[in-house]
Amino acid sequence: MLQAVLTVLGAGAYLSPSDGTAAFFTHAGNAPVGQRWETPTELLDALYRVFTRFDLDPCALQKSRTRVKxxxxxxxxxxxxxxxxxxxxVNPPYGRGLAAWVAKARREVEERRARTVVALLPARPDAAYWHDHVAARAVVYFLRGRLRFSGSEPSAPFPSALAVWGATSDELIGLDKALPEAWRAG
Incomplete structure (x- = not known):
């Protein structure tokens, strides 16, 4: 019963040592609950200045209610x-399956099915999936501050980044201009 209530609230239970409590956002961006963080309109508008429209959004919330062009x-x-x-x-679910989405993004470009993949991710350069599929394989834009995702009152409890596989030099120049507050790595 408690787990059901926590899931509805988007919280999720976790264990902490008996001599203390874990920080409230210890598992943010990695938990199996509260996985959907809807892309902010301002970020999409910046990306449209470079790409105009995407060919594919592979993990839309609902086909009838998607915000991604x-x-x-x-x-x-x-x-x-x-x-x-x-x-x-791609703005994948941020739960335990996140690594599979990141691996798929890299693989689709490397195997030439997709030309370019732009992924909105929690900035987790300490995670194994980041080392395996993002570091030295994608251009990364670390976004300044904490995003305020659409449909969410407070800002995200984690930093965010755009990982970009397969972009042309012109697209990267366009992203540099469209994301002036971001720090580009790669």
Whole structure:
């Protein structure tokens, strides 16, 4: 019962040592609950200045309610199974399956199914998936401050980044201009 209530609230239970309590946001961005963080409109507008429109959003919340301008939308249940194509924007669920989405993004570009993939991710350069699929393989834009995701009152309890695989030099120049507050690595 308690777990059901916590899930509805987007909280999620976790264990802490008996001699203390863990910080409130210890598991933010990695928990199996509260995984959906809807992309801020301002960030999408900046990306549209560079890409105009995406060919694919592989993990739209709902096909009828997506906010990402893309020719094709998959809901997240199909996004990992189906091949990607063209220029892709992905804001994956931030739960335990996040590593699979990041691996898929890298693989789709390396295997030439997708031309470019832009992924909005929690900035977790300490995570194994980051070392395996992002570091030295993608251009990363670390976003300044904490994003205020659409549909959420407070700012995110974690930093965010855009990982970009397969972008042309012109697209990177465009991203540099569209994201003047971001720090580019790679």
């Amino acid at each position: 893309a020719r094709v939308h998959f809901t997240e249940d199909g996004g990992l199974a189906l091949p990607w194509h063209g220029t892709v924007f």
